[in-house]
Amino acid sequence: MVAGYKLRLCFLTRRHKGTEIFKEDEMTETLNDTSDKIKKTANAIKKLRPSYSKILDFYEKIFTAQEKSAAKTEIEPTELSDDIVSIKAKEKFPLFSLSEFSVDVNSSRKLFKKICKIINKSENHMSSAAEIIFAANENKKIDFNELYAALLHDDDASFGNIAAKLKTDRDALAFITYNSIKPSLFLFAESASQYLDKDNTWEKGYCPVCGNAPVISTFESDGKRFLTCCFCWHKWTVRRLFCPFCENMEAGSLHYLFSEDEKEYRIDVCDRCNKYIKNVDTRIISRFVYLPLEQIATLHLDIMAKEKGFESGVPLELQV
Numbered sequence: 001m002v003a004g005y006k007l008r009l010c011f012l013t014r015r016h017k018g019t020e021i022f023k024e025d026e027m028t029e030t031l032n033d034t035s036d037k038i039k040k041t042a043n044a045i046k047k048l049r050p051s052y053s054k055i056l057d058f059y060e061k062i063f064t065a066q067e068k069s070a071a072k073t074e075i076e077p078t079e080l081s082d083d084i085v086s087i088k089a090k091e092k093f094p095l096f097s098l099s100e101f102s103v104d105v106n107s108s109r110k111l112f113k114k115i116c117k118i119i120n121k122s123e124n125h126m127s128s129a130a131e132i133i134f135a136a137n138e139n140k141k142i143d144f145n146e147l148y149a150a151l152l153h154d155d156d157a158s159f160g161n162i163a164a165k166l167k168t169d170r171d172a173l174a175f176i177t178y179n180s181i182k183p184s185l186f187l188f189a190e191s192a193s194q195y196l197d198k199d200n201t202w203e204k205g206y207c208p209v210c211g212n213a214p215v216i217s218t219f220e221s222d223g224k225r226f227l228t229c230c231f232c233w234h235k236w237t238v239r240r241l242f243c244p245f246c247e248n249m250e251a252g253s254l255h256y257l258f259s260e261d262e263k264e265y266r267i268d269v270c271d272r273c274n275k276y277i278k279n280v281d282t283r284i285i286s287r288f289v290y291l292p293l294e295q296i297a298t299l300h301l302d303i304m305a306k307e308k309g310f311e312s313g314v315p316l317e318l319q320v
Helices: 031-048 050-070 082-091 105-122 127-138 144-152 156-166 170-195 291-296 299-307
Strands: 008-011 214-219 225-229 235-238 254-259 262-270 275-281
Touching: 031 050, 031 291, 050 105, 050 170, 050 291, 105 127, 105 144, 105 170, 127 156, 127 170, 144 156, 144 170, 156 170, 214 291, 262 299, 275 291, 275 299
Parallel strands: 214 275
Antiparallel strands: 008 254, 214 225, 225 235, 254 262, 262 275
């Protein structure tokens, strides 16, 4: 926790009602440029909050490995008929279920191995499990099609059985598995977003692509508010005055907490469902913004929100 962090409670108002569909920036960055920016961003945050140094060192390696993997990941084009797209848009159904997501098993398997090595060298609480999982992979004891299917089908029983057969920690296996397919999930969601209605906003708190809850909120150019999915990391626009977890839009029951010391961050809280979501105001951050790093570098806000009696709308294992 950052010393001297004092929270202020503010009421949300209806000054900004409109929303617009997010338009993807057509400019792309090279892999080396992105990796370098991730490193510089992590270093900048560590200078401001030294207590985050160890965890940022760890996740910097994870995120860089994912960026490198994404550059080599190939996802089958997504296809939906016009009739299905129309029905889903009308009924406010997400485009795909998690079990329909495509995964590049080959690139994901290589990333899986890399993540095991990163964890093992970091000497954190998952190191022993990562060593066991790495050895199982080397001995060809892991069926990756089965492993990824269990995760995407949300099949706790099957996933637990796999962990038991490998004689390793289930949570560590889930962490490594999810992070190894994260590039595939993101690229699939990016491809799937072509089916979203660009003329009508998605005024729901769950991801229009996969149906999961948002992990973080952002304010961007022109004061637009975006939510980012905790699972596929798709980003969509919403109203500024809006709780994504219960869809509350009443000004009197929506507030936010912030500190004068960190004006770029705030915690949006809802009195109706008692949940919160962190928000990053990218308009006042001069450095490169990489949302997975911002999520990690604001864990003290999660602690503070919970101390105030609010709960996250996303399970902890999907927050990092």
